[in-house]
Amino acid sequence: MDDGYDSLSEKERETLRLLLHGHDAKSMAGTLGLSVHTVNERLRNARRKLHVTSSKEAARLLFERESDAPHFLGHKTLGDADEGEGAPDDKQSQDDGKARIPRAYILAGVLIMSLFFATLALGLLPGSADEPTASSQTQDAEVLAAARRFVELVDAGDWEASYERTAASFREANTLAIWSQVSEDVRPPLGKVLSRKVTSVEDLPTPQNYYAVKFATDFAEKAGATETVTLAREDGAWRVVGIFIE
Structure with missing residues (x-):
């Protein structure tokens, strides 16, 4: 057919x-x-x-x-x-x-960390969202907490601790040395975080139930950035599959 x-x-x-x-x-x-x-x-x-x-x-x-x-x-x-x-x-x-x-650079074939920090407004895809349930709201809160903790570790330049919070697929494709090198090249030039506000927590249309968390972030050297952290459930915890900064 x-x-x-x-x-x-x-x-x-x-x-x-x-x-x-x-x-x-x-x-x-x-x-x-x-x-x-x-x-x-x-x-x-x-x-x-x-x-x-x-x-x-x-x-x-x-x-x-x-x-x-x-x-x-x-x-x-x-x-x-x-x-x-x-x-x-x-x-x-x-x-x-x-x-x-x-x-842009591909992380574990799932998300992207861009080295081109173009200023882009947050847009919405066509289609309507389902009404949230109590269980989905609890899961969203867990996903958000994991994403927030990850970006805070990246803010602090703790590449090793942030790497430990990534999924197995990420670590199979990227060693700690690669993650540390690229993160050092990308994150410090943005400067201190002045503000960070969550804009969405969304389950992606994949059988693996990936979630994407978006933050609207102002850095000292880059205002109006969008950070997207994608996570997957693994070994009872939400682990990061990739991060995209634009």
Whole structure:
């Protein structure tokens, strides 16, 4: 039976994969070097082709078809960079004149820590959220506490303690030395945290039940940043799969 997957363009699949990695529409636009309009158009086309009304459902269907593919394997480390210099969308060449942004660094094939700290507003993906239940609220609180503790350790420059709070998939792809080196290059230049406010706690459309926690953060050297921490439940605790700062 045709589920619509084969009719998806590679660019539409690429956009849905970023949704699985915890991105919202505007961070996808920044990562891909596109406008938000172009990203939303890709998502609309993907929903139409997959016969669903939610972008999350479209991403879930994509995951089911590609879960054994390299896109979802933890085969890249923090030090690996993919320049992503493929051809831009036909419309994008005349869209907003932005230069294409190089692909960011991939953490364990799940989240990204960007070395390009572009100022991006927090955007919302299409689709409505389910009503929270008491159990889901408790779980959200646990996820948030784990994410907050992780970023506090990163703020303190305690690379070893923060590394101990990462998931096995993260540690398999990145040694403590790699994590420490990249973190040292990225985090200290941002300076002291002036304010940090949680903006969302969201379960991602994957069978592994990944959660993404977003913070709106002002650093001394970077105001208006968005920090996204993705976590997975492992050995009875919430452990970090990746972090994305933009």
